[in-house]
Amino acid sequence: MNAVVLAVAIMLTLSVLRVNVVLALFLGAIGGGLVGGLDFHTTLAAFTKGLEGGAGIAISYGMLGAFAMAISVSGIPQCLADQIINKVANTKNSARIRLSIIGSLLLMAFASQNLVPVHIAFIPILIPPLLGVFSSLQLDRRIVASTLSFGLIATYLLVPIGFGNIYLTQILAGNLNNNGLNIDPDLMPVAMAMPVAGMFVGLLIAIFWSYRKPRNYRIEETKVAGFRETKVITPKTVTVSLTAIVAVLAVQLITDSMAMGAATGFVIMIIGGVVHWRESDDVFAQGIQLMAMCGFIMISASGFAEVLRETGDIPALVEAVEQLVFGSQALAALLMLIVGLLITMGIGSSFSTIPILATLYVPLAMTLGFSPMAIAVLVGTAGALGDAGSPASDSTIGPTAGLNVDGQHDHIRDTVIPTFIHYNIPMIIFGWAAAMIL
Template sequence: MNVLTNPVFISVVVLTVLSLARVHVIFAILMAAITAGLLSNLSLSDTLSTFLGGMGGQSETALSYILLGIFAAMIAHSNITKMLIDKLLSVKKMNKYMLLLMVAGLTCLSGNLIPVHIAFIPILIPPLLIFFNYLRLDRRAVACALTFGLKMPYILIPAGYGLIFHGIIVQEVSSNGMPVTLSQVPLAMAIPALGMFVGLFIAIFFTYRKPRDYETEEERASHAEIFASSVQLAAGTERVKQKFEVRDVLTLVAIVGALVVQIQVQSLVLGALVGIIVMFAARVVTLGEGEVVVQEGVKLMGAIAFVMLLASGYATVLKDTGSELIW
């Protein structure tokens, strides 16, 4: 079969083009799956039936995302994230390079050690905007630091969201005739992770190192005065510290418990569930608050979980059409 007329190839091209055209990924996957089915002489109903039948292939992954999203919302509900951010922001004599590396480092914790995912960004970034402007920091460098921290850890480290990612690789590669183990994945992923380190270094120290203004001169002068006053005030008075309460200790217990369980049993579902149960049992999140927190968690990760189900259905359509890409 000619590669250019292969249903799999055409389907992937359709998916790529729709994605580049900023069509939502849900519709892009559906259209690509239908394209593969119709080009393989399947009826529309048979294609959809195959697609729906294959969606269960990533059900554990989807459940992991949902539970981890709920756990992340619970952690964000506590004071742990804010206390960690306050501690890092208390570092004196911080220049723009140190600030960017700090943002990248803190973001790295959000996917593996303290799985709050993107929930920390609204806490961290808004208070730093005046600081960014004062340092004349190119915000594209901040975006690179955030992206690095959100992506690199789960690519390399099989914990938290990384365990989901590595599990998908093991499952899908093994199901396609190449048995691999979970311990082999980090070695392979070290190559793209190294590339991301290099990319972050280039972005911070070369590409976006030049000063960039997002304000008028008058606004910069005004904010510079505010910033200087706040520095003097901080130097003359003791910083008001967030008290470390019992609920914060229990939150740490929940985080450690979730991490230990997922490492021991290699199941993020059980790990996240243990963390959630501890948070409820310790009343870090009360049952009355549970409804709101759970909704926040589902809102945070629900779309990603559903996309994983759709991706599994799409993969099933490609397999069941019997279309093999021959080079």
């Protein structure tokens, strides 16, 4: 059996059985390594080697958590939450309120990828104060998880700014060109437009069909978990915070480092007096703690990915696709997308999957006669598939971190499965159609 398929199957099965994702990744890597021809010690060595690759991501997430906590100390997130709560209290049309909340969360998720580049770090800060509102409205949190996941993923797939610039221009276009496909990086948003349209269709289905019915939550526990002290916001606080946000974006774009950008923003918050220097260590530690679990999962996912690479079964999986298609572009496109889904589900990061897939898919797709735009669609979509729906993806970890602070939101059943169904399936359909048309 192919080691990639087995490793992903073990990881997903254990996750569904409520085994911790970090342990599921570790055991999946061990199983995949042994089946892939590695002995136990070699598998452990490969896993350990892969952990080093995830350290940079973990540092970036820790820094983003610290900056997000500094923003939280400013009182701005609580102010936004209070405005939403007051609006809910003064409005009797619950359906309109639900849509307003969903729209607001979607805009915040969009902004977290470019305008305020804190990625998922804003979710554990902003969402807990709103849980009482969600519970009183009987709003199914699976809608919130689906909305946040869509905002996080669709933005970097379509908008070439911030994280989108990293994915579309540097990673996707860069790897396509490095593997012999001459294509303009500016065409990447056009290539990804149809797959993102598929995600949008999935979002509409989740909101207006799948989870439209009221769902009951224990409100008292929600209120305790979501409690935060209200803080008076001054013009100075707003000015310093906005300056820090702009600096984070500027430094990240200049240095190509999320960690450096977040650190710069945190320092500005201290110099501006929003975070008192005597309290800075506590705020920083709280931010690290905020994102600690996310960091551990991403590090483990890097170890998991390294074991899969060492087995050599990723190229074997692609070769099996080549043998099965018999020269059919339609069948090849479908199988390439499905294989990309399997790989990304295991690795948990579309950013890390693209370099692997581009090396294997570009020569195969060129041999089968796909156009440059179609190849861009296949590689970009295959890499993004699984980012929604993977237990190890930050796009699913982030929503759970905010929605489960009162213990009423299950990571697998309430975030992973809903996002897998509503995003991966439409993306395969729309991505396949785009590859056939372009």
